[in-house]
Amino acid sequence: xxxxxxxxxxxxxxxxxxxxxxxxxxxxxxxxxxxxxxxxxxxxxxxxxxxxxxxxxxxxxxxxxxxxxxxxxxxxxxxxxxxxxxxxxxxxxxxxxxxxxxxxxxxxxxxxxxxxxxxxxxxxxxxxxxxxxxxxxxxxxxxxxxxxxxxxxxxxxxxxxxxxxxxxxxxxxxxxxxxxxxxxxxxxxxxxxxxxxxxxxxxxxxxxxxxxxxxxxxxxxxxxxxxxxxxxxxxxxxxxxxxxxxxxxxxxxxxxxxxxxxxxxxxxxxxxxxxxxxxxxxxxxxxxxxxxxxxxxxxxxxxxxxxxxxxxxxxxxxxxxxxxxxxxxxxxxxxxxxxxxxxxxxxxxxxxxxxxxxxxxxxxxxxxxxxxxxxxxxxxxxxxxxxxxxxxxxxxxxxxxxxxxxxxxxxxxxxxxxxxxxxxxxxxxxxxxxxxxxxxxxxxxxxx
Amino acid sequence: xxxxxxxxxxxxxxxxxxxxxxxxxxxxxxxxxxxxxxxxxxxxxxxxxxxxxxxxxxxxxxxxxxxxxxxxxxxxxxxxxxxxxxxxxxxxxxxxxxxxxxxxxxxxxxxxxxxxxxxxxxxxxxxxxxxxxxxxxxxxxxxxxxxxxxxxxxxxxxxxxxxxxxxxxxxxxxxxxxxxxxxxxxxxxxxxxxxxxxxxxxxxxxxxxxxxxxxxxxxxxxxxxxxxxxxxxxxxxxxxxxxxxxxxxxxxxxxxxxxxxxxxxxxxxxxxxxxxxxxxxxxxxxxxxxxxxxxxxxxxxxxxxxxxxxxxxxxxxxxxxxxxxxxxxxx
Numbered sequence: 001x002x003x004x005x006x007x008x009x010x011x012x013x014x015x016x017x018x019x020x021x022x023x024x025x026x027x028x029x030x031x032x033x034x035x036x037x038x039x040x041x042x043x044x045x046x047x048x049x050x051x052x053x054x055x056x057x058x059x060x061x062x063x064x065x066x067x068x069x070x071x072x073x074x075x076x077x078x079x080x081x082x083x084x085x086x087x088x089x090x091x092x093x094x095x096x097x098x099x100x101x102x103x104x105x106x107x108x109x110x111x112x113x114x115x116x117x118x119x120x121x122x123x124x125x126x127x128x129x130x131x132x133x134x135x136x137x138x139x140x141x142x143x144x145x146x147x148x149x150x151x152x153x154x155x156x157x158x159x160x161x162x163x164x165x166x167x168x169x170x171x172x173x174x175x176x177x178x179x180x181x182x183x184x185x186x187x188x189x190x191x192x193x194x195x196x197x198x199x200x201x202x203x204x205x206x207x208x209x210x211x212x213x214x215x216x217x218x219x220x221x222x223x224x225x226x227x228x229x230x231x232x233x234x235x236x237x238x239x240x241x242x243x244x245x246x247x248x249x250x251x252x253x254x255x256x257x258x259x260x261x262x263x264x265x266x267x268x269x270x271x272x273x274x275x276x277x278x279x280x281x282x283x284x285x286x287x288x289x290x291x292x293x294x295x296x297x298x299x300x301x302x303x304x305x306x307x308x309x310x311x312x313x314x315x316x317x318x319x320x321x322x323x324x325x326x327x328x329x330x331x332x333x334x335x336x337x338x339x340x341x342x343x344x345x346x347x348x349x350x351x352x353x354x355x356x357x358x359x360x361x362x363x364x365x366x367x368x369x370x371x372x373x374x375x376x377x378x379x380x381x382x383x384x385x386x387x388x389x390x391x392x393x394x395x396x397x398x399x400x401x402x403x404x405x406x407x408x409x410x411x412x413x414x415x416x417x418x419x420x421x422x423x424x425x426x427x428x429x430x431x432x433x434x435x436x437x438x439x440x441x442x443x444x445x446x447x448x
Numbered sequence: 449x450x451x452x453x454x455x456x457x458x459x460x461x462x463x464x465x466x467x468x469x470x471x472x473x474x475x476x477x478x479x480x481x482x483x484x485x486x487x488x489x490x491x492x493x494x495x496x497x498x499x500x501x502x503x504x505x506x507x508x509x510x511x512x513x514x515x516x517x518x519x520x521x522x523x524x525x526x527x528x529x530x531x532x533x534x535x536x537x538x539x540x541x542x543x544x545x546x547x548x549x550x551x552x553x554x555x556x557x558x559x560x561x562x563x564x565x566x567x568x569x570x571x572x573x574x575x576x577x578x579x580x581x582x583x584x585x586x587x588x589x590x591x592x593x594x595x596x597x598x599x600x601x602x603x604x605x606x607x608x609x610x611x612x613x614x615x616x617x618x619x620x621x622x623x624x625x626x627x628x629x630x631x632x633x634x635x636x637x638x639x640x641x642x643x644x645x646x647x648x649x650x651x652x653x654x655x656x657x658x659x660x661x662x663x664x665x666x667x668x669x670x671x672x673x674x675x676x677x678x679x680x681x682x683x684x685x686x687x688x689x690x691x692x693x694x695x696x697x698x699x700x701x702x703x704x705x706x707x708x709x710x711x712x713x714x715x716x717x718x719x720x721x722x723x724x725x726x727x728x729x730x731x732x733x734x735x736x737x738x739x740x741x742x743x744x745x746x747x748x749x750x751x752x753x754x755x756x757x758x759x760x761x762x763x764x765x766x767x768x769x770x771x772x773x774x775x776x777x778x779x
Contacts, residue, residue, distance in 0.1 A: 202657035205573040205596030205634060210658075284474035287581045290574030334552050334582075336575040338594065 002441050004028040004043045007400055007434075010051025012036075014058060015370035016377075016389035025056050027396040030439025035390055049434065049446060051400060057369045058388045059091025059397030059437055061376040063259050064156070064181075064235055064322035065347065067093070067124070069115060070108065071100025076327040076417045078115040081347070082122035084325070084416035086442035088347040089372075089399035089432040091122055092387050094322075094380075097129040098157040104129040104140045109148035121440035123387070123397075125151040125380070127181060130169045136161025139168055146176045151380055154181035156235060159217050167224045174230025177381060179257070181233040184217035184242065185209075185298065193342055194295035196269040198302055199281050204272065204290060206337065209299045211239035218242045222249045225256060233379055234258040236324050238298040240308035247317045257379045259322035260309050262350045265357065269300050271422055272337075292333040292340035293422040296326070310362050313371055320376035321368075323350050327418020345418030349409055351401060353423065355430025358403070365403065400434040407431050465774040468580045468588040469767060471597035472638040480643060484607045486766035487759065493530060494762055504533035507772045510558055513569040513591070514540045514551075519733055519757060520591050520601070524567045527764035533772070536563075555579050559586045564772055567591045573631075587771050595629045600767060601732050602635035604760040606643060608752050609687055611759070612728055617644035622681045622723075624713055625691030625740050626655040632732045633691060641671040649674050650681040651691075651713060654702040678713055685723040689730040690715045690740045706739060716742035720750060728752050 007025045012035065014020075026034040026046075034040050042048070066072075067081035076084075078095075085093045095112065097103030103112070103126050116124035128150035132138045134157070142153060153173050160166040160182050169180045190209045195201045197208025218234060222245055225232045237243060237258045249256045272295070273279030274288025294300060301309075312318040326343020333340050351372075357363040377388035386394050406429045411419035435443040472480070493501055509528040513521050521537065528535035540546060544554060551570070558566060565587040568576050573594030580588045592598040606616065613619055621640050627633045627649050640647050649672065653661055656674060665673050675681040682688060693709060703709050720729065729741075729750040737743040745751060 197658055199659050202659045205594055205631060207595075208658070285471065285577065287468075287470075287577055289577050331550065335550060336570065336572040336578050338572040338574075 002439060004033070004046040005049065005436070006042055006046050007049045007051040007056055010054045010056040010400065012056045012390065013366055013369045014390040015366065015374035016058065016385070016391065020366050025390065025398065027398060027436060027439060030396060032390055032392050032394055032396050035392055049400070053404065054400055054402050054433065055365070055369070056390070057399050058373040058390055059399050059435060060089045060372040061092040061380070061387055062090045062323050062325070062347070063094045063320055063376045063379055065093050065095055065325040066098065066327065066343065067095040068099065068327060070111060074329050074417070075332070078112065078124060079119040080415060080417050081325070081327070082116065082119045082124060084347040084414060085122050086120070086435045086437065087415050087432060087445070088350050089401060089435050090347060091397040091399070091435060091437035091442065092125060093122060094125045094127055094151050096154065096156045097127055098134060102129050102134050103127065103150070104132050104134070106144050106148035109145060109150060113149065121437035121442045123437060125149070127152050127154045127156070129153065130155045130160050130180060131165060134158055136165060139165070139172060142172050142176060146178060150178070151384070152179040152181055152233065154183065154235065156181065156183045159183050159185050159187070163220055163224060166221060167228045170224060170228040170230035170232065174228065179231040179233040179379060179381070181235050182217065182221050183235045184214045184221065186213045186216045189213035189216070192338065193297050194299050194337065194340070195272050196299045196301050198269060200269040200272050203281065203285070209297070211241055211301070211305070214239045214298055215241040215245065218245050222254065222256060225249070225254050231255045231257070236261050236264065236298060236322065237318060238264045238301050238305060238309065240305045243308050243312045243317055247312070250317065257319040258317065259320045259376070259379070260313055260318045261322060261324045262346055262353045263296060263300060263344055264298070265306065265309055265313060265321070266353045267294070267300050268303050268306050271300055276422065276426060290337040291422055292335065292337055293344065293420050293424070295337060295340050295342055296344055297342040310357060314363050314367055318371070320379055321350070321354065321371045322376065323347055325416070325418070327416050328420045330419070333420050343420070344422070345411070345414065345416050345420045347416060348414050349421060349423050349428065351432055352407065352409070352428030352430045355403055356428065359429055396436050396439040398436040399432060401430065401432045403430050405429070405431040466771065468576070469599050469771070470576050470580060470588065470590045472599045472602055472635050472642065475639065475642060477642050477644070480603070480606060480639060483603065483763070483766055483770065484610055486770065487607050487763040490762040490765040491759070493765070494758065499530050500532060501530065502532045503769055504528065504531040504772055507533040507564045508562065509533045509535045509565045509567065509768060510563045511535065511537045511567045511591070512554070512558070513538070514545060515569050515571045515592070517569055517592070519760070520569065523757070523760045524591060524764050527761050527768055531765055531769060533768065551575065551578065552582055555583055559583050565589060565768065568593070570594065589767065589771070592631055594631065596631050597635045598631040599635045600760070600764055601632050602639040603767070604756055604763045605636055605689070605730060605732070606639050607759045607763050608730065608756050609728065612752070613686055616640065619645040619686040620648065620684060621645050621687040621689065622648045622650060622685045623689045623691065624650045624678060624681070624715060626693055626697060627651050627691070628655045628657055629694070630691050636689070637669055637672050641669045645671065647672045648681045648685070650676065650678050652703060652709070655697065678719060679722060682719050682722045685727055687728045687730060688715055688720065688723055692732065692734060693736055693740050710739055714740060714742060715745065717745060720745065726750070730756060732756070
């Protein structure tokens with residue numbers, strides 16, 4: 001157990017009770033021992049941190065990350081992925097089941113739990129597959145997976161293959177009280193991956209991935225939710241049309257939730273042209289075009305989609321920010337665009353890029369913190385409510401960040417094995433300084 | 449606007465020498481003209497009985513063709529050899545690519561052997577940009593990348609048109625067929641628009657870039673428009689260019705049938721009669737006679753198809769010469 005730690009004079013934002021005030025926070029014996037402006041004794045041996053100008057919040061919860069273990073250890077391990085998460089302020093990470101073998105048995109869930117325990121204090125909550133081997137045919141042993149500790153079910157990387165399977169999954173997982181997360185993509189519409197259908201795809205001679213490929217599956221899933229009940233969670237929502245459907249379904253009282261990624265909230269299809277998103281249709285392509293580090297599924301969308309997504313995040317249509325952290329090796333990305341794997345390494349840049357929305361006036365800070373904490377906890381359900389609170393006596397999952405620190409992204413120095421981010425070299429404003437998970441210091445950036 | 453309204457470079461003014469040719473989107477009208485002038489001089493070399501000059505002696509040109517090709521590969525090889533460069537041909541089969549070596553490692557290996565220039569043909573869009581980004585001392589020429597670009601084909605097309613029309617300024621060029629998948633159409637659109645021609649794209653709606661189909665034009669190329677009806681498109685045209693129709697498009701559900709395609713978009717005598725008298729008929733090859741082009745026309749007086757091939761060699765000689773000597777001077 002770490003020594004007691006007192007953060008003084010910080011802005012403490014706790015979305016679980018809506019509080020937002022300047023004060024102190026004491027972590028002792030692994031729990032939140034004191035919070036607020038009231039003075040109290042400081043135990044012997046307490047480390048005191050001056051939090052002036054900084055923000056204290058519950059540790060961030062990532063609903064969607066690819067930690068690659070087992071089977072993809074060249075790209076990431078649970079140890080490197082959770083270290084990256086800690087640097088990004090995340091104290092809970094939900095890992096996706098598209099591993100080898102698939103997370104479709106209690107044995108694999110147990111393996112992940114052991115690796116996570118060895119790795120450090122950051123909590124890892126696996127999602128189990130909806131279908132055995134993610135093959136889209138038979139349901140997994142969902143009850144056994146639930147008992148082993150999965151937080152929900154998804155065939156992420158693929159959509160739940162058929163309407164029939166989705167209906168069965170909603171019924172079965174619904175009875176277990178767990179959400180079904182869907183990667184909404186009609187494969188028959190997406191001829192190519194990684195670039196939005198539109199002027200950039202057309203300019204680059206790449207097959208586009210239209211919004212309709214997402215929207216049609218969102219529509220299917222919402223219709224099935226109405227039929228079957230249960231809880232539906234839409235992964236990495238990226239289109240204005242998909243957002244509108246989720247908004248209307250929520251208005252009708254359906255149990256649908258949605259997440260958005262930092263990259264879909266802050267970047268557009270123009271990033272595929274290279275030059276850090278500053279390319280325009282009027283310019284000749286530069287040698288940096290076909291930027292494989294901006295290749296992601298769903299693709300970075302049009303500016304109108306991005307704006308709709310930010311609005312949806314602000315108004316709560318999007319419940320949570322999830323990173324879809326997808327680490328890849330150098331060789332996975334050092335190929336022509338169409339051959340490159342999809343995904344970005346996100347955990348270590350998430351807060352910095354999202355703070356751009358706050359500094360730009362598109363989102364207020366308390367709302368951002370909510371969508372990184374109470375928002376995702378709400379998607380996971382009541383049993384995980386304590387993961388997103390600074391209430392006295394709860395296990396200490398805490399992040400301290402400086403909202404105004406300017407820093408330059410240096411992917412080579414990431415804790416993640418995945419250096420695949422187009423933000424490499426960008427200046428971001430807002431940086432995590434200290435992460436405490438379960439009362440233990442998971443990342444300490446105060447010295448540097 | 450760095451490309452569509454480029455500053456004309458006065459003769460004798462020096463600009464940074466071009467290192468790579470990846471597409472025509474970064475060519476000015478002046479640069480295109482100078483290159484075509486140089487290609488005209490190269491045509492004279494082609495006509496000699498001893499078809500060789502020593503200009504590129506000691507230079508190494510590698511053709512790296514990871515997709516099948518006859519005319520383009522042979523055209524580059526012949527162009528290099530006529531200028532006395534050492535030309536080495538690498539294909540997919542029998543090369544390390546077949547063993548799974550990455551394109552990056554293949555290219556770095558060739559660079560380490562001091563190759564001066566790599567001509568690359570690749571099934572995936574953007575592969576030449578990837579090489580240009582990663583090679584520090586070897587020049588890259590795009591010989592066709594996926595659906596994206598085929599700049600030397602477009603340049604030889606421009607050369608062929610200029611030889612017959614005198615100037616491209618104000619000319620009407622119709623490009624017919626599978627525009628969506630056509631790198632030839634894309635590069636021609638840039639080269640023609642820069643040269644002052646107007647371009648009409650015509651073909652099935654399933655084979656047109658969606659943004660272009662819906663807007664009827666593209667913001668980056670104001671001279672380029674879409675007209676789905678071939679009779680209307682061809683009216684008054686100076687040049688009609690038909691594109692190869694890949695038979696797998698029909699199997700992929702993009703076309704009802706070859707019969708219907710032929711009925712609506714085949715260039716035949718009746719349709720050519722709507723163009724200007726003596727209008728040029730072009731095809732980048734290889735042709736599907738009886739599909740996108742009527743057989744009788746393919747070998748008729750209007751067709752420039754063989755001249756396109758001859759001009760291709762001359763144009764590629766001019767291009768290799770410019771890239772490898774840093775000058776547009778004639779040999």
